[in-house]
Amino acid sequence: MSVQSSRYGRQEIFYGIGPEGQEKLKKARVAIIEMSAIGTAVANNLARAGVGFIRLIDGDYVDISELQRQSLFTEEDARNERVKAVILKEYLGSVNSEIEVEDRITILDGSNADSLLSDVDVVVDASDSFETRLLINEACHALKKPWVYGGALAASGMVKVFLPGEEEPCFRCFIGDEEFIPGETPTCATEGVLCSTVSMIAALQCAEVLKLLTDADSVRSDLISFDLWDNSFDTFTVEKDPECPVCRGEYSFYGKASKAQTVSMCGKDSMQIVPSNEGEIDFEKYAEKLKNRGKVKYTKYTLDFDDGDVEIKLFKTGRAIIKHVSDEKRARAVYAEYIGL
Numbered sequence: 001m002s003v004q005s006s007r008y009g010r011q012e013i014f015y016g017i018g019p020e021g022q023e024k025l026k027k028a029r030v031a032i033i034e035m036s037a038i039g040t041a042v043a044n045n046l047a048r049a050g051v052g053f054i055r056l057i058d059g060d061y062v063d064i065s066e067l068q069r070q071s072l073f074t075e076e077d078a079r080n081e082r083v084k085a086v087i088l089k090e091y092l093g094s095v096n097s098e099i100e101v102e103d104r105i106t107i108l109d110g111s112n113a114d115s116l117l118s119d120v121d122v123v124v125d126a127s128d129s130f131e132t133r134l135l136i137n138e139a140c141h142a143l144k145k146p147w148v149y150g151g152a153l154a155a156s157g158m159v160k161v162f163l164p165g166e167e168e169p170c171f172r173c174f175i176g177d178e179e180f181i182p183g184e185t186p187t188c189a190t191e192g193v194l195c196s197t198v199s200m201i202a203a204l205q206c207a208e209v210l211k212l213l214t215d216a217d218s219v220r221s222d223l224i225s226f227d228l229w230d231n232s233f234d235t236f237t238v239e240k241d242p243e244c245p246v247c248r249g250e251y252s253f254y255g256k257a258s259k260a261q262t263v264s265m266c267g268k269d270s271m272q273i274v275p276s277n278e279g280e281i282d283f284e285k286y287a288e289k290l291k292n293r294g295k296v297k298y299t300k301y302t303l304d305f306d307d308g309d310v311e312i313k314l315f316k317t318g319r320a321i322i323k324h325v326s327d328e329k330r331a332r333a334v335y336a337e338y339i340g341l
Ligand SMILES: [Zn+2]
Pocket: 169, 170, 171, 172, 173, 174, 241, 244, 245, 246, 247
């Protein structure tokens, strides 16, 4: 078969990659954190490019409000509230059977970061939470992994590669001591976001990932910032902060035991409860216990309970999404009553 007609022909004739670069991609391992609008686009792009191993880390299911920007999900996925990582593993497997795609239905935290990130070459941030990014930053500093930050809001976006190394600035150097107070930081749920914004971010991130994986010397060192509505594209240098705790190896999130958390879900009118000790719930037994109290159905990955008042989606590990609840106390009370803390 000629190079042009082979699967990766167009990449192999590109001077930046070539057959040698393609071989490197085949052996490369990437973790993508969250199957958001950015995460799905990045996963699609890298799977098609022939990155040999892709780990999809996400603990969420598809909602109709996400179809506007999260490519690869369908109305049927939303109707059935299918688990994102599972859908993508299946889909990307059908796109490229030569690579390995791993689904990890979980949320990155201080205690599981090692097992999720230590065996990959590059980490891609596709999360929409600053706390998650602070954790990725610390984990990648500790594990000496390059990671690619991507942030979207409305029509604007930012992308920056953070490299390991004494002289390199980190994400904390970039944001300084700024506190991100839940409810006060603008999010995609309050400001909106365009599909073109996230596509642009994903494209910029993927190009950097391909450069990192093929040892290109053109890896972008500055931060790129754009606004598609105001027609602005700018680049900035991120300086190393001599006072940065992360650069000194002082971590606030990485390596810490996770504690039980209640978090509101961006744009979903639901609260998520993450227990401090994740286990393995036996859905069959649990369904038996709940069946007299309301409607119960379950799959290999999730169990749904609905008694007309309370609606719960429970994951295998004990993590649960309490729907139509925006109050933390109420969510915890529901969890305690139906699942048990
Ligand atoms: Zn730093």
